[in-house]
Amino acid sequence: MSTNFLYKSYPVLQETVPLVELGNWPTPLERLPEISSRPLLLVKRDDLSHPLYGGNKVRKLELILADVKRKGFREIVTAGGLGSHHVLAVAALGRELGLRTTGLFFCQPVNEHVRNNLLLEMEFGTEMHFVRDYPGMVLRYLRIYLARRFNPRRKTYLLLPGGSNALSTLGYIGAVLEMRLQLREQGLPDPAAIFVAAGTGGTAAGLLAGIALAGMDTLLHAVRVVHPSLLGRRKIVGLARRSLRLLARRGVNIGDAASRLDERLRLEEGYLGEGYGFATDTAQEAIRRFQEMAGITLEGCYTGKAAAACLDYCAVREGSSRPVVFVHTASSTHREIKLSAAERELPPDFRWCFTGSPCRRSCSLKGWNRPFCEIASRDNWRCL
Numbered sequence: 001m002s003t004n005f006l007y008k009s010y011p012v013l014q015e016t017v018p019l020v021e022l023g024n025w026p027t028p029l030e031r032l033p034e035i036s037s038r039p040l041l042l043v044k045r046d047d048l049s050h051p052l053y054g055g056n057k058v059r060k061l062e063l064i065l066a067d068v069k070r071k072g073f074r075e076i077v078t079a080g081g082l083g084s085h086h087v088l089a090v091a092a093l094g095r096e097l098g099l100r101t102t103g104l105f106f107c108q109p110v111n112e113h114v115r116n117n118l119l120l121e122m123e124f125g126t127e128m129h130f131v132r133d134y135p136g137m138v139l140r141y142l143r144i145y146l147a148r149r150f151n152p153r154r155k156t157y158l159l160l161p162g163g164s165n166a167l168s169t170l171g172y173i174g175a176v177l178e179m180r181l182q183l184r185e186q187g188l189p190d191p192a193a194i195f196v197a198a199g200t201g202g203t204a205a206g207l208l209a210g211i212a213l214a215g216m217d218t219l220l221h222a223v224r225v226v227h228p229s230l231l232g233r234r235k236i237v238g239l240a241r242r243s244l245r246l247l248a249r250r251g252v253n254i255g256d257a258a259s260r261l262d263e264r265l266r267l268e269e270g271y272l273g274e275g276y277g278f279a280t281d282t283a284q285e286a287i288r289r290f291q292e293m294a295g296i297t298l299e300g301c302y303t304g305k306a307a308a309a310c311l312d313y314c315a316v317r318e319g320s321s322r323p324v325v326f327v328h329t330a331s332s333t334h335r336e337i338k339l340s341a342a343e344r345e346l347p348p349d350f351r352w353c354f355t356g357s358p359c360r361r362s363c364s365l366k367g368w369n370r371p372f373c374e375i376a377s378r379d380n381w382r383c384l
């Protein structure tokens with residue numbers, strides 16, 4: 001019997017949407033009255049979704065990796081920032097299914113969390129390439145694809161950064177169905193608001209589509225953690241709509257859900273700070289409160305910023321009787337790697353993250369990641 005709530009809720013999908021069962025479902029829905037009791041704050045513990053590497057990617061990858069296997073691919077190439085959770089999850093979960101991962105990494109501010117993720121990439125066997133900028137990333141994707149195209153043993157699946165598409169977005173529709181049942185079991189009404197970090201927007205889109213499909217009177221607060229040129233309302237709503245249409249094509253009655261998406265979405269734009277991956281004071285404070293009051297670990301790039309928005313909301317709605325759910329999307333199950341000989345094994349383009357010597361590629365990121373370059377040069381950041 002499947003534990004995935006998409007299959008449980010819509011058994012027809014077992015025939016029409018391939019899925020590999022990887023995660024530990026359902027993930028707990030825990031009350032955090034010590035942080036906020038009215039409104040009651042709950043946390044959806046997707047950080048515990050997989051014993052090797054948890055977080056939001058697991059729900060997406062159950063669908064993506066099934067597609068990869070079904071189409072006979074043996075390798076995956078994908079991309080993300082230096083500390084990408086996405087590339088890490090693809091490498092960890094793909095390896096369980098016998099797939100190899102190539103990761104293309106672009107610059108982001110380097111901290112302990114990012115360093116640990118780079119070492120984990122090594123542990124999971126990722127082939128790592130540093131890319132200077134967006135065009136460089138596209139070219140590298142193409143080069144790898146063309147180089148392996150005629151080699152049947154290296155047939156490579158191209159997966160965009162974040163792995164957000166109509167198919168993977170179904171994963172978070174399942175999460176809403178799962179969460180709704182848990183709320184009922186705990187005797188709680190539908191939440192007034194759900195908070196989640198939004199990067200490429202797939203997680204938010206799935207939650208939004210799930211809320212509309214379940215007919216819930218809930219607002220989704222998608223907390224943008226990337227430059228506005230990379231994510232806006234249209235992208236999230238469009239992805240949610242395409243995902244619902246996919247469901248409809250695969251035999252699910254979606255009613256009028258696709259027409260109720262826009263009204264359910266709140267895009268939170270005030271928590272990014274100076275750019276993707278940059279620490280903010282409000283996120284640091286949220287991280288501290290979750291850790292000290294509930295023993296829950298967040299990080300600064302995604303979940304800390306989403307939690308800051310969520311705490312601000314709870315403070316303003318003090319006394320309100322409807323619950324609020326925070327979706328914890330960063331893994332808490334992976335190993336913390338002690339800095340050791342492992343870093344010497346890293347490809348040369350990445351060693352500057354550990355040694356303090358300059359990045360040899362002289363990074364030239366522009367536009368969407370410009371704040372990084374500006375601050376980097378202002379503060380004599382070592383990668384420049």
Ligand SMILES: Cc1ncc(COP(=O)(O)O)c(C=O)c1O
Pocket residue numbers: 055056084085086162164197198199200201202203204302303329330331
């Ligand atoms: C910890 C964490 N939370 C949230 C997100 C955002 O997910 P999405 O790209 O689907 O918006 C990511 C994406 O990498 C992530 O790593």
